[in-house]
Amino acid sequence: MTNDSHILFETALRMRADTVETELRLLLDDRILPGEIVRPAHLMAAMRHGALNGGKRLRPFLVLESAALFDADGDAALRVATALECVHCYSLIHDDLPAMDDDDLRRGQPTVHKAFDEATAILAGDGLLTHAFDIIADETTPLPAERRAALVLALARAAGPGGMVGGQALDLDAERNKPEEAGIIRLQAMKTGALIRFACEAGAIIGGASTADRERLAEFGSAIGLAFQLADDLLDLTADAETMGKATGKDAAAGKATLVSLHGADWARSQLSGLVSQAHALLEPYGERAIMLKAAASFIAERNS
């Protein structure tokens, strides 16, 4: 990736993030929807604290760009993108809890249980997760019921016990029973990979793409999900705390094996380059329309924060 295209991509990412942030703010305000009784101000404030955290909004970006490949309805894609970000943010809130990673800071800000309290953080995570399914299933999300149901199912499966939550459970075990290489790969495919895979697959579902296209996008998502994790592990070894805005070297300190700690940084860089080529190849059928998604794959592999 040239420096120019890096800058262009980051600008596009930031623009999308602004749109997602606005939509999140709208969906997480204190106004009630039909069927709701009241949205307690304190809970909603905690949910917003956890969700409006200045993240890069990479997963929503992938939903929006994948959807664009199939000329999907933009409003529908934005809804699904926002719902996915709610799920991602819920997982961070629960991950940061004292009983889990016990983190005080997230992107330089106090984590939800620090800014509020532990009970409120648990409920704020529960609220974001539940609300994500509300957003997708809502009949004001301009999609046929068939696609809304398919998206709920795909998201629930990516986030559930056979996906992200299962990955978090494996991660808890990993500190006690060091997994072998296959175990690490599986853990990461679940903990971080499943939602990134869903992000890319979702675009195809929203756009009513063929099963073949849906599978192709899901495979692209798996490749960049793996790249994302490798890049993260590489950064954990090499970056300093200032660049990352969070504590680094934590995996090593926690005695967690990663593929990078097993095989070294050079191996990781060569793997990353292979994954980017594979991801780009998967997008060949879409030609120029896939430029932004290809740039996303490169960005994920090359990012330094």
Add this chain to the structure above:
Amino acid sequence: MTNDSHILFETALRMRADTVETELRLLLDDRILPGEIVRPAHLMAAMRHGALNGGKRLRPFLVLESAALFDADGDAALRVATALECVHCYSLIHDDLPAMDDDDLRRGQPTVHKAFDEATAILAGDGLLTHAFDIIADETTPLPAERRAALVLALARAAGPGGMVGGQALDLDAERNKPEEAGIIRLQAMKTGALIRFACEAGAIIGGASTADRERLAEFGSAIGLAFQLADDLLDLTADAETMGKATGKDAAAGKATLVSLHGADWARSQLSGLVSQAHALLEPYGERAIMLKAAASFIAERNS
């Protein structure tokens, strides 16, 4: 309610509970579904511990009986009933956590964080909540996508920040800022009422009932939800720990005001009788078909455990 009909109802409730238990066991086993990677054994065991707890399965019962009013598909109703029970059980697991109610026992068994650990309990709750939406949205649940999406939406709204989770947040506040009567009613309508209302409304959705029927069942659900909470508060004041299988007098000890503590036991009994009459009246249009639901309303108001 005569003693005979009480016994008949309890037998029916227990039979339904067995069916729900079997379905829960099936849906929460270690076999993976398409799209899942692996279901970590430890996490699934914790989810089962929290879900297969010998509960009365009152909410599933209400789904099944409401659905029967409209000749709904029995398999579909059982799926939705089981999904709702997953949501109920997730809320108990998170409610029992040290940061929340800090309970060691639930139905005489160690709570999930006691039997496993706190992190696993948080994830088990998250897993049950997520899996509930999977069960409903799954295309093997024999319902048109339109109804699956409507059920996901209604459940997410009943369980979300404007429903159950919001009620739990209000409950946390209630220990600090004692709410007035209107505040207590709202808190209870959210914390326990919303899911019971959903249980009854769900039957109408599953059966493809008219909007008027759907609203009537929802209203029935609200009436018995309120009755459920009043009966619970009454029991908290009067029952001994042995009958309840959990600590009693906890509300008073926690300084929590309830409608019963405000107005007394006699007032509560008269309210309960009024709510049962109201609930029965709402079911008049369904004649003899509604006998089981009417018995449920009486049972809820008169239960002593």
